Amino acid sequence: MVGQAMNAREEILARVRAHRPSAPVTVPRDYLPDVAGIDVVEVLVDRLVDYKAGVHRASAASLAEVLGALVASSATVVVPPGLPPEWFTGPVVRDSADAPVSVGTLDAAGVTVVTGCAVAIAATGTLILDAAPDQGRRVLSLVPDHHVCVVWTDQIAGGVPAALARLADPSRPLTLISGPSATSDIELNRVEGVHGPRRLDVVIATR
Amino acid sequence: MNGTGNIVALKPFPDAARLELDDAQLRTNLRRATHTIRDKRLRVVGEVDDWEQLRLSGAAIKDDVLARLPELLERFEEAATKAGAVVHWARDSAEACEIVTALVKETAAREVVKVKSMATQEIGLNEALEAAGIAATETDLAELIVQLAEDTPSHILVPAIHYNRSQIREIFLSKMPGVTRGLTDEPRALAEAARKHLRAKFLTATVGISGANFAIADTGTLVVVESEGNGRMCLTLPQTLISVVGIEKILPDFSSLDVFLQLLPRSSTGERMNPYTSMWTGVTPGDGPQTTHIVLIDNGRTATLSDEVGRQALRCIRCSACLNVCPVYERVGGHAYGSVYPGPIGAILSPQMTGDGANKTLPYASTLCGACFDACPVRINIPEVLVHLRQKGPKSRAEHAAFASISWIMRDRRRYAAALRAARRGSAPLRGRGPLRRLPWPASAWTVSRDLPLPPKESFREWWAKR
Structure with a gap:
């Protein structure tokens, strides 16, 4: 098996070497490094609303209150290991490496997960999660039916290139989220709510 | 391979x-x-x-x-x-x-x-x-x-x-x-x-x-x-x-x-x-x-990579924009292409990845309108590759013979003028009935999917010479 795999590798590489174009290619990079001249908060809100996500505003002082209202009807609130404790006054289930929350718990009815994010992209209405301590494992923002994501205004970039450049380490598990789960598979009309969280609330907070 | x-x-x-x-x-x-x-x-x-x-x-x-x-x-x-x-x-x-x-x-x-x-x-x-x-x-x-x-x-x-x-x-x-x-x-x-x-x-x-x-x-x-x-x-x-x-x-x-x-x-x-x-x-x-x-x-x-014109198909990011704008795909759907890669990109990708089966007919599954090239986010010039694959593809002996004689006629102005005169004379009895829609074999190979227009009464050169 290993011997055969090695052969395939060498054979494919030899064929690529024999057939590849000989001339080196210069890659033009004349595209815009960022979407300039926009109010990133306003554009992000517009895109999120278009995706049918809930959008809420908060200040550092009112964040706990806004989050509290969003999870008021939830049976369980799950948070990643590094979510600041002062964001919640009520009881929360905190995920940790020593005591990871089970998939069954996350899948139960009425579970809300609250996370932060690494970067947001205004032009495309995208939240990027990079598994930092305030976002946690990927499964946390996937299995529960309700995801609340806190975005600080200074985390919002204009366009895709500017946002990707801000990521600390691209080899961490990355999840880009643009609105609640959706499908366009039936007559190419977008329907929100398939396998991922069917409800996405975004809290845009000013420090 | x-x-x-x-x-x-x-x-x-x-x-x-x-x-x-x-x-x-x-x-x-x-x-x-x-x-x-x-x-x-x-x-x-x-x-x-x-x-x-x-x-x-x-x-x-x-x-x-x-x-x-x-x-x-x-x-x-x-x-x-x-x-x-x-x-x-x-x-x-x-x-x-x-x-x-x-x-x-x-x-x-x-x-x-x-x-x-x-x-x-x-x-x-x-x-x-x-x-x-x-x-x-x-x-x-x-x-x-x-x-x-x-x-x-x-x-x-x-x-x-x-x-x-x-x-x-x-x-x-x-x-x-x-x-x-x-x-x-x-x-x-x-x-x-x-x-x-x-x-x-x-x-x-x-x-x-x-x-x-x-x-x-x-x-x-x-x-x-x-x-x-x-x-x-x-x-x-x-x-x-x-x-x-x-x-x-x-x-x-x-x-x-x-x-x-x-x-x-x-x-x-x-x-x-x-x-x-x-x-x-x-x-x-x-x-x-x-x-x-x-x-x-x-x-x-790697077989696709070996073709200098055709290798651009490997840029494809499988977005399917070319399918959605293609007048042929819109009418026949994906199954007619017989491959998991249908539409314009499939018509150049499948035959290059494998010459097997009926794939040699796929480069003809296009009107060459060029809408696919305009829609392609990585600028694959699909019409260019389609024409290239048609030229490279197998041709019947009759097609070779037909095009060799057309080439011989068109290489010389006198031969070309004579051929046009002959065509006009031969088609005179049919004039006035519009383009021909159905001809007997072997010309039926052409008329089965196309009309055959008749030559006009006189050519531009003849008209010009009279003035």
């Missing part, structure tokens, strides 16, 4: 197309769907000021990858291995299926969940797994519809595009366990039924199988772009993840995604961004699958 698998047409395109054209419902469904997505695409592409610059960068990044492919593949393998993934190589579909089947068997799993993937469709993985007693469940809604209907995909992005909502309801009613007659044909209700059907499978699956939209050489990262979250489920919950990736999916570095994460969603679903994109690098302790395999496949890609 030729590619194999579900990319070899069994019937010549004209024969397959004739059958599909009999289905009026199919044409209605396709017209509606392709026009919806066309309009959406135009709207979201129109709001990007630097779209053309992005296209130029996208095309050049892909060309650069092809020029440096051996180095980049080795770099990808090294980085992915260092990050904890196991990299395998497969020359063709049989070898790829063998590797994946053996990997699944090692885990003792009898069931796997699948992310929608063109590469696994191409190599016929589901069939291979089934033969080994392993049930593969497609989890993308459209793929699930096609799988339940025991049909084959007819579109790269929306494999069930040939079904409308009430047909999908019928399929769910007869094939999906637990569905009752109360199910309506509302897209929301149908999506909800799929969610319920797949939920338990996601939560208990131990092996996930995916493709990848991009593979980053610098870091060994794989990228999957999707909508529903079924991809995230398959990429996150199982203990073992096996990804089947074509060797042309390599991108040099993370910053290349600047370009492709803008080009792909707007071109494919006509959205500013698709709902979910997942990126993972090898294994992350405590987060996601703890065993990850990557199977790099050739399956005809």
Whole structure:
């Protein structure tokens, strides 16, 4: 098996070497490094609303209150290991490496997960999660039916290139989220709510 | 070496197309769907000021990858291995299926969940797994519809595009366990039924199988772009993840995604961004699958690389924009192309990946109108490659003889004028009846799908000479 795999590798590489174009290619990079001249908060809100996500505003002082209202009807609130404790006054289930929350718990009815994010992209209405301590494992923002994501205004970039450049380490598990789960598979009309969280609330907070 | 698998047409395109054209419902469904997505695409592409610059960068990044492919593949393998993934190589579909089947068997799993993937469709993985007693469940809604209907995909992005909502309801009613007659044909209700059907499978699956939209050489990262979250489920919950990736999916570095994460969603679903994109690098302790395999496949890609004109087809990022704007695809649908890659891109990709079967007829499945080139986010000049493949393709002895004599006549002005005179004299009795629609054999080879215009009473040169 290993011997055969090695052969395939060498054979494919030899064929690529024999057939590849000989001339080196210069890659033009004349595209815009960022979407300039926009109010990133306003554009992000517009895109999120278009995706049918809930959008809420908060200040550092009112964040706990806004989050509290969003999870008021939830049976369980799950948070990643590094979510600041002062964001919640009520009881929360905190995920940790020593005591990871089970998939069954996350899948139960009425579970809300609250996370932060690494970067947001205004032009495309995208939240990027990079598994930092305030976002946690990927499964946390996937299995529960309700995801609340806190975005600080200074985390919002204009366009895709500017946002990707801000990521600390691209080899961490990355999840880009643009609105609640959706499908366009039936007559190419977008329907929100398939396998991922069917409800996405975004809290845009000013420090 | 030729590619194999579900990319070899069994019937010549004209024969397959004739059958599909009999289905009026199919044409209605396709017209509606392709026009919806066309309009959406135009709207979201129109709001990007630097779209053309992005296209130029996208095309050049892909060309650069092809020029440096051996180095980049080795770099990808090294980085992915260092990050904890196991990299395998497969020359063709049989070898790829063998590797994946053996990997699944090692885990003792009898069931796997699948992310929608063109590469696994191409190599016929589901069939291979089934033969080994392993049930593969497609989890993308459209793929699930096609799988339940025991049909084959007819579109790269929306494999069930040939079904409308009430047909999908019928399929769910007869094939999906637990569905009752109360199910309506509302897209929301149908999506909800799929969610319920797949939920338990996601939560208990131990092996996930995916493709990848991009593979980053610098870091060994794989990228999957999707909508529903079924991809995230398959990429996150199982203990073992096996990804089947074509060797042309390599991108040099993370910053290349600047370009492709803008080009792909707007071109494919006509959205500013698709709902979910997942990126993972090898294994992350405590987060996601703890065993990850990557199977790099050739399956005809190096054969395609050897053609200086045709190799641009390897830039393809499988967005399907060319299908949605193609007047031929809109009428015949995807099945007529006999390959998992239908439409304009399929007409140049399938015959280059494998010369087998009826694939040699595919370069003729086009009007050469050029709409596909305009829509392509990586500027694949599909009409150019179609014409090139037609020129390279096999020709009958009669065609060679006919064109040799036409060439002989047209090389000399006197011979040409004489031939025109003869044609006018010969066709004089038929004049006034418009173009000829049906001629006896062998001229019927021309008139079966085209009109034959008659020469006018006098040529321009004759008219000019009289003045």
